[in-house]
Amino acid sequence: MPETIDNIYYPLPAKVVEIIDETPTIKTYRFRMEEPFTFRAGQFVQLTVPGIGEAPFTPSSKPGTSEELEITILRAGYVTDYLHKRVKVGDVLGIRGPFGKGYPMEKMKGHEVLVIGGGVGLAPLRACLYALFENIDDYKRVSIKYGAKTPNDLVFRYQYEEWAKMPKTDLKLTIDRPYPGWSGTVGVVTVLLDKENGFDVDVNDAYVVSCGPEIMLKFVTYKLLDIGFSPDRIYLSMNRRMSCGVGMCHRCNVGPYYLCKDGPDMCYAKIMNYPNVFS
Amino acid sequence: MESYFLPAERLGEFVGHLAKFGKIYRCEQTESGPRIKLVQEKDYGEWNFPAVRTDEPAKYLFIKAKRKIAEYFDDKWRKITIEEEPKVIIGLKGCDLAAIKIWDKVFREDEQYKDPFYIAARENALLVGADCTGITPYCFCNLLGNGPYPAEGEFDLSLSPVEGGFVLFVGTERGKKALEGFSLSPAPAEALQKIESRRRELARKLDEQNAKYKTDTSWRELVEKNPDSPAWAKHGATCVACAACTYVCPTCFCFQIYDTVRPDGKYERFIALDSCKYPRFSFMAGGLNPRGKLVERFKHRYNHKFFHYHWRYEIYACTGCGRCIENCMGAIDMRETLKSVEVMKETAKTEA
Numbered sequence: 001m002p003e004t005i006d007n008i009y010y011p012l013p014a015k016v017v018e019i020i021d022e023t024p025t026i027k028t029y030r031f032r033m034e035e036p037f038t039f040r041a042g043q044f045v046q047l048t049v050p051g052i053g054e055a056p057f058t059p060s061s062k063p064g065t066s067e068e069l070e071i072t073i074l075r076a077g078y079v080t081d082y083l084h085k086r087v088k089v090g091d092v093l094g095i096r097g098p099f100g101k102g103y104p105m106e107k108m109k110g111h112e113v114l115v116i117g118g119g120v121g122l123a124p125l126r127a128c129l130y131a132l133f134e135n136i137d138d139y140k141r142v143s144i145k146y147g148a149k150t151p152n153d154l155v156f157r158y159q160y161e162e163w164a165k166m167p168k169t170d171l172k173l174t175i176d177r178p179y180p181g182w183s184g185t186v187g188v189v190t191v192l193l194d195k196e197n198g199f200d201v202d203v204n205d206a207y208v209v210s211c212g213p214e215i216m217l218k219f220v221t222y223k224l225l226d227i228g229f230s231p232d233r234i235y236l237s238m239n240r241r242m243s244c245g246v247g248m249c250h251r252c253n254v255g256p257y258y259l260c261k262d263g264p265d266m267c268y269a270k271i272m273n274y275p276n277v278f279s
Numbered sequence: 280m281e282s283y284f285l286p287a288e289r290l291g292e293f294v295g296h297l298a299k300f301g302k303i304y305r306c307e308q309t310e311s312g313p314r315i316k317l318v319q320e321k322d323y324g325e326w327n328f329p330a331v332r333t334d335e336p337a338k339y340l341f342i343k344a345k346r347k348i349a350e351y352f353d354d355k356w357r358k359i360t361i362e363e364e365p366k367v368i369i370g371l372k373g374c375d376l377a378a379i380k381i382w383d384k385v386f387r388e389d390e391q392y393k394d395p396f397y398i399a400a401r402e403n404a405l406l407v408g409a410d411c412t413g414i415t416p417y418c419f420c421n422l423l424g425n426g427p428y429p430a431e432g433e434f435d436l437s438l439s440p441v442e443g444g445f446v447l448f449v450g451t452e453r454g455k456k457a458l459e460g461f462s463l464s465p466a467p468a469e470a471l472q473k474i475e476s477r478r479r480e481l482a483r484k485l486d487e488q489n490a491k492y493k494t495d496t497s498w499r500e501l502v503e504k505n506p507d508s509p510a511w512a513k514h515g516a517t518c519v520a521c522a523a524c525t526y527v528c529p530t531c532f533c534f535q536i537y538d539t540v541r542p543d544g545k546y547e548r549f550i551a552l553d554s555c556k557y558p559r560f561s562f563m564a565g566g567l568n569p570r571g572k573l574v575e576r577f578k579h580r581y582n583h584k585f586f587h588y589h590w591r592y593e594i595y596a597c598t599g600c601g602r603c604i605e606n607c608m609g610a611i612d613m614r615e616t617l618k619s620v621e622v623m624k625e626t627a628k629t630e631a
Contacts, residue, residue, distance in 0.1 A: 004360045005395035009348040009536060009548060012357075048351070051540035055564070077564020094351055214567055241563045243536045246392035248385055249553070250533045250583060251561050254569075256590035261391075275506045279569040 008246055011048040011094025012037075014069065019089055022155040023148075026120050027084060028060065028072040031095065038065040041131040042102030042124060042209075042237070042265045046245050047071060047079075048094030049087065055079040056099075056242045058124035058211075058264065060156075063102075063131050069095070072123035072155060099245040100264050103128050104235060108207040109138045116220050117146045118189050118212025122155050124237055125211050133166055140168070143201050147174040147189030147216075151182050172198065189216060190223040203228040209265065211237035218278040221268055231269035238266045238277075280431065281449040283463035284470060285438070290445070291324025294369070296461045297436075298323070300405045301365025304340060306333045306372070315340070315368070328440055330413030332372040332600055336529035340368060341382065341400045342552070348396060348536070349548040361399035367457075369407040369438070374420050374600035376408050376433040378529035384592045385532060396550075405457055408437035408450075410474065414484055417601025419614055421485040422492060425599055428478050441470040492614035494621045498585040498595065501620045506578065510619035515577035517609030522554035524580070524603035524611075530596045531580075533560070555579050581616065 014031035022028055039045070041063040046054045055077070061070035075084040087093065105128075113132060117125045125144075132142050144163065148154045154173065164171045172192045174185040185197055189212070193199050208229060210220050217236050224234055238259050240252040247261035255274030257266060271277050285293055294303055303318040306329050313329035315337065349356040379401070386397035408429030411418075420427060429437040435454030438445040446466045449455050494501060525531040535553040540546055553560060556576055562568045570576045588596035597613075604612045 004358050005393060005398065007349060007356055007359050007395055008392050009550070010357045011349075011351050011548075013352045048538065050351070050546045051538055053538050054536060080564060092352070213565075240569060241561050243534070243553075247389065248392070248394065248532070249535065250555070251553075253583075253587060256587040276569045276575065279567055279571070 009096070009244075011046070011054070011096045013092050014047075014095040016087060016089050016091045016093060017068070019087075022072060022157075023153045025075045025084075026072060026153075026155055027075075028070055028123075028155075029083075029087070029093075030061075031069045031071070031093070033067050033069060033095065036065045036067050037069055037095070037098075039063055039069075039098035039127075040102040041105060041127040043098035043100045044124075044239070044245075044260075044264055045069075045071070045095050045097030045099070046242070048096065049079050049083050050092070050094065052082045053079050054094075054096070054243075056239065056245065056260075056264075058127065058237070058239075059098075060123035060126045061130070062134075063127050072120060072126075074120040097245060099260055101262065103131070103209055103265050104207070104267075105131055109135075111139065112141045112143065112202055112206035113139055114201050114206045114208045115142065115144045115146075116189060116192075116208060116210040116212070117144070118216040118220075119148050119153060120155060121210075121212030121216070121237065122146055123211075125209060126156060126159075128209055129163065133163075133169075136167055136169075140205065141201075142166070142169045143206075144169070144171040145174075145189055145192035146171070147176065147187075147192065147212075149176045150179050151175055188219070190219050193220075193223050193227060199227075207233050207235065209235045209237075211265075214278055221278075231272050232267055234268035235265045236268055237264055238271070239264050281455070282466040282471060283447045283449075284441075284444060284466045285447045285463060286444040288324075288444075290326060293447075293461065294318070294323035295320070297367045297369070297405065297407070297457060300457050301367050301403065304366055304368045306370030306409065326370075328409070328412070329370065331411055331415050331418070332374055332602075334527075334602075336378065336527060336600070336602060337368060337371055337375040338378065338382070338529050338532075340366060340404065341379070341397060342532070342534075342550075345549055345551045346396060347547055348550050351546050351548065353545070359395055361395060363399040363403040365403040365405075367405045367407060370409040371406055371429070371434070372409060372411050372600075373425055373427060373429050373433075374418075374598040375529050376406060376429050377420075377425055377598040378600075379406065380433055381530045381588075381592075381594065381596050381598070382532060384594070405453065406433075406435045408434035410437075410439040410478065411481060412440060412477070414481060414488065415601060415605070416488070417604040418485060418599065419489050419492065419601055420599035421482060422489050422614065423595055423597060423599045426478060427481040427485065439474045441473055446470050446474055489614065492618045494618055496621055496624075498617055499589045501617055501624075502581050502585040503590075505620050505624055508620045508623050510616060510623045511578045512574050514611055514616040514619060515574045517611060518556070518573060518577050519609055520556045520558065520573055520576065521608060522556040523606045523608065525554040525556060526552065527602040527606045529598060529600055529602070530584070555583065581613075585617075
């Protein structure tokens with residue numbers, strides 16, 4: 001008896017309604033879906049550029065249910081290159097998802113939350129921040145540490161003021177190398193975990209969520225362990241190449257975990273003993 | 280288990296009866312070896328019974344090397360009813376039937392996501408198993424706890440050749456239903472005994488053939504606990520990343536999704552079988568590659584089959600068909616690699 005089943009590979013149309021230039025290489029695309037779309041902070045979607053292909057991204061907009069969705073994208077490969085060059089407001093792209101488990105929002109309740117981002121890695125973390133801010137009373141404190149190459153590479157600059165004003169929240173920025181006109185901290189993001197730079201998060205209480213280039217995640221993790229964090233408090237956005245998003249195509253694994261199905265935000269304690277956690 | 284005697288002269292009639300379910304595919308001994316063939320009605324009664332599993336795995340009857348999975352944005356493809364052509368696959372050996380069980384775990388029995396294309400193909404296939412009557416030098420199903428015959432629970436119907444015909448076993452309700460209206464007499468006890476003793480004899484041969492590869496430690500533990508064993512580099516040294524092992528493997532399923540534009544402007548989405556042996560399998564935009572080195576990819580296949588898959592589903596994603604050994608141009612033998620991991624572990628212990 002033929003049965004009708006959801007086609008897990010079918011993308012839903014998503015119309016581009018706004019494109020925000022964040023940095024010379026990063027743009028935020030705002031999409032309008034035909035019907036409300038629901039996702040949790042940290043869950044990702046497969047974005048289809050019609051005829052070109054799919055790539056996985058974690059939305060940077062407020063989690064929950066909405067007809068609108070934002071994705072912040074760095075120009076890095078085949079799909080994103082086409083996206084940056086050719087896609088205009090009014091174009092219809094496709095979205096499949098959401099996939100994955102997302103950030104451990106429930107687990108973090110009652111604790112301090114340390115948010116560490118690098119470059120475009122602040123995009124998925126912004127969804128997490130929205131979720132934290134919405135229920136800020138549930139969390140002890142939110143501490144944001146964010147680094148980029150230059151001041152021009154910092155994303156969501158137009159929101160920093162608003163974030164810093166949130167209760168129980170602090171935001172610290174750094175850039176990799178000295179830059180004309182920059183008077184803030186200089187150095188890779190791990191310098192913001194130094195006491196000299198005002199780091200005062202309780203390492204025995206806090207949960208860490210971090211997203212950024214793999215090299216950054218690696219050194220952030222080592223530094224966190226160094227200053228006393230336990231591996232089970234560290235959540236890393238381990239985004240690897242994904243194709244299906246549903247735990248079938250088997251390419252995004254770290255050890256036995258599928259980043260698509262069991263992640264993409266993985267507790268470091270779960271993966272630390274497997275080879276190639278950081279390539 | 281219900282069992283009947285099917286006289287050789289009624290084979291054509293029997294296959295004709297099954298043909299009511301769907302098109303007949305049958306594993307046959309041909310000049311170029313055992314192959315899966317689409318059988319025409321006139322040939323139903325002529326079965327050149329193959330002693331061993333076919334050269335190609337049965338997986339290609341359930342997936343295709345390339346398959347269209349969507350046209351977007353066309354609502355027709357959002358929820359789909361796939362009218363897959365019903366098939367009867369006759370003569371599947373134990374290793375190929377075990378592989379279908381392994382695929383079911385991923386594509387059909389996952390609680391969260393189901394692959395509608397696999398399910399359609401799977402549920403429109405009547406699985407008719409068959410006993411092996413010989414073994415190849417590459418066979419090692421015994422090392423995985425399987426035997427050279429269809430295992431209970433993995434077939435709808437199954438045929439065991441005996442003198443003057445076959446013993447037909449009924450494995451599922453669906454098999455029973457397919458048989459309805461075809462009357463047969465019960466299998467004589469003597470024939471069942473003969474099958475038993477042939478199975479034992481073949482199992483003994485397999486034990487003998489694979490004795491030197493037996494490990495004291497489970498394959499999962501060997502792979503999981505020894506990621507740094509020198510055995511990986513030693514045995515992976517002749518791998519040329521041709522991916523033959525993954526394409527002939529009845530259980531390898533890794534795939535890639537890709538999109539194209541048709542001349543009429545419609546967007547089409549396809550699935551193509553991929554292979555973890557290819558350098559770009561895990562290559563990411565920006566240039567990172569967690570498994571850029573060949574030895575890492577070589578190891579990955581063992582990891583997937585004996586560690587990751589077992590971790591998730593508690594079974595190995597390998598059935599011991601030996602096709603990867605038979606078809607490897609680098610003469611890599613999975614059994615040897617795993618044995619080597621164990622031996623080298625022991626050597627390291629003694630040296631320390």
